[in-house]
Amino acid sequence: MTSAPTRDPADAAKRARAEHRSTQLLEAAARLMERDGSHAVSMQAVAAEAGVSVGLIYRYFGGKDDLLLAVIVGVLDSFATQVPAAVEAAGEDPVHRLAAAFRSFCEVIDERRHAAVLTYRETKSLDEAGRARIMELEVQTSEPLRQALRDGVDAGLFDAPDIDLAAYDLLLLAHAWALKHWYFERSQSLDTYVQRQLALILKAILVPGQRKAYAELLAH
Amino acid sequence: MTSAPTRDPADAAKRARAEHRSTQLLEAAARLMERDGSHAVSMQAVAAEAGVSVGLIYRYFGGKDDLLLAVIVGVLDSFATQVPAAVEAAGEDPVHRLAAAFRSFCEVIDERRHAAVLTYRETKSLDEAGRARIMELEVQTSEPLRQALRDGVDAGLFDAPDIDLAAYDLLLLAHAWALKHWYFERSQSLDTYVQRQLALILKAILVPGQRKAYAELLAH
Amino acid sequence: MTSAPTRDPADAAKRARAEHRSTQLLEAAARLMERDGSHAVSMQAVAAEAGVSVGLIYRYFGGKDDLLLAVIVGVLDSFATQVPAAVEAAGEDPVHRLAAAFRSFCEVIDERRHAAVLTYRETKSLDEAGRARIMELEVQTSEPLRQALRDGVDAGLFDAPDIDLAAYDLLLLAHAWALKHWYFERSQSLDTYVQRQLALILKAILVPGQRKAYAELLAH
């Protein structure tokens, strides 16, 4: 904003340091907020966790709200980055791509279960603009699922009258692994969870003639 | 201590007034907490909303935590009361009972959309005992769905390898109408939502031979 | 004040009941205040302890300050009543009367150790008038000691240049059994305490020629 993005090496170094600081603060904040909830985390506590002074946080973030927003955005961003890669690795087949997307989603969420819950718990504390940002990001996040569904329908593999609904259902079921982990962990591992949810949804949307071809995904 | 509690009319009147006060406070608290989140609601604000003094709240509830727990329990209780009635009215057929249970769930949630979100947002603020209570209530809440699924499997109508999973999925999709209302309201009404989600799940669990018999539920 | 002290039996009964109530409240208050300190005791707690309603306390006492004053006065009164009786039973000899007075004081205090400490702890909470009342009562309380000392001096048994000082010292040493009980209880029983303190003071005030006559009181 203030200076042109020059090739000044000092400038680059400065930016790198700033980036590093920002990450450091964000990680500290995320760690605490996931564990205790944003309201129970003080700026003093974030500073202590990050090993810096309180004042420094205000050089990088506008305030507590801003920090919370950045934490949530960071979480969603990391989700949005990891899933597409897994989809690409799954080949061309839409069914396998859908399966890969869902599995990847669940795995990413499993890795940061508390972070996933954070988005549900804390979004209310944001202002209207922040909430809008989060919603938009969430929709983006579900895009790989939606795309795979669209491809499957186009290829005559899926009979899904409402693609958006099905995509969001899958997103929700992935979130549910975090949201209702206390319930599901009683009876199943992540792997079983993914397999069974996939089987359920595929039975619902695979055109009958394709069931045999994807039998291994429908098995339970 | 002094007399049989059920016979003394003055005692009964007192209990009735206390009950009324309790409800009044609970409703005021629920109203504010649903709107702003429990952390953003002060006891002063609850008192003002209920038209009483702060001190009075502490005659009826142990403190803010206790009040929040009571609000959430109240919400879940009202869910647990309304759904079974709808199921009974749906007749004997497990498929129709399942459909009625899900529809009723969604309707109840639609009526108190913000209250439904409370569970997701605020449970973290409770102590361990409170959280356990909420979880137990939520599982109870899903019992009508689970029962209908069990009956359907026993009657040879459903092919659902994991009944608990399917029941919880339905519970989640009902909750989703509140959780993701900002998304779904773009494209559909409650009625369409219920119909489409039901169609999706039924396609997944109905044994192939029964599809024709329940065509109207699978239509979209 | 308002009605002449008639012989109306209904009036007498009323007074008796009032007296009883007052004692009941005072005892409840004393019990709690001695244990927890007057600031930590609420009127609600006193009411509960006495088994009556809060409102009733205000029929018998002007408020919390008044109640506290009454409690302390009650304690001092009970001290002031019990000691003189013990002195009378000790015969005519001033030395034995002094010994009896001190011993009695210590015994009375031992019975209500916490009550004795109360006067030191809580007098500050009283208003000026209350404090003056307490001080006056305390001086009255020490009168038996002072009188015995005077008699002893008149009889040529004591060489005590400042009778008031000696009397107050004895009073203080009796109080000390309560005030510093945590210290004295390590090394001695009440009986030893009384004996040793008496021996100490008597050695200080007995005229040398009388030492042999009271050897048993000076022994240790």
Add this chain to the structure above:
Amino acid sequence: MTSAPTRDPADAAKRARAEHRSTQLLEAAARLMERDGSHAVSMQAVAAEAGVSVGLIYRYFGGKDDLLLAVIVGVLDSFATQVPAAVEAAGEDPVHRLAAAFRSFCEVIDERRHAAVLTYRETKSLDEAGRARIMELEVQTSEPLRQALRDGVDAGLFDAPDIDLAAYDLLLLAHAWALKHWYFERSQSLDTYVQRQLALILKAILVPGQRKAYAELLAH
């Protein structure tokens, strides 16, 4: 963590400022608590008296209890520092050392009469650990008296069968100048008080053969 704490001049300056703040707060709190009793003093009042904000008190003290404990400990510490110095200045003779110790005690107490009463009034408000700390300090405080008595006994000057008792009696009589000041101030100055109490106790414990040698201390 970052550097040797004793070498960094900035660190030293910081510590000095912190020390100053701490003293400032302690003095303000002591002033108010001595006057009104700790319960009647609010943290707001302490802050106002010290000319700082409420929040700052909590940087230096854990809370109100901690502050009260610090105030009392401060008082006892100042007693424990001043008395031994006076004893040293009194020479080698145990009788004179005892007299100096008692006199010094009374003088120190006279200077901070209200502070001395604090221990009796407010110790109840402390937790178990705090009370234990105070008791230990009080016993330490009386050590100079006890030592002089021991020395006197060893030198054949005193006939004191229970040294601990005599030492604590002297401590109590010093405290009494504060506790019962309203009584003693009627008839005597601090100097007379000290002289008379000393004469009394010395008559009680000096072996008869030494009375002439210390006649000036026994005079009245």
Add this chain to the structure above:
DNA sequence: CATGAATGAGCTTTCATTCAT
């Protein structure tokens, strides 16, 4: 007489934010 629901001022404590260094 007796009750106890109701009040609300006032308490202790926390913490987002600022700013002199």
Add this chain to the structure above:
DNA sequence: CATGAATGAAAGCTCATTCAT
């Protein structure tokens, strides 16, 4: 850039006192 001492508004909660019943 970075610090952290200082602020003070606002929170949850208590309890002496009142008064309609």
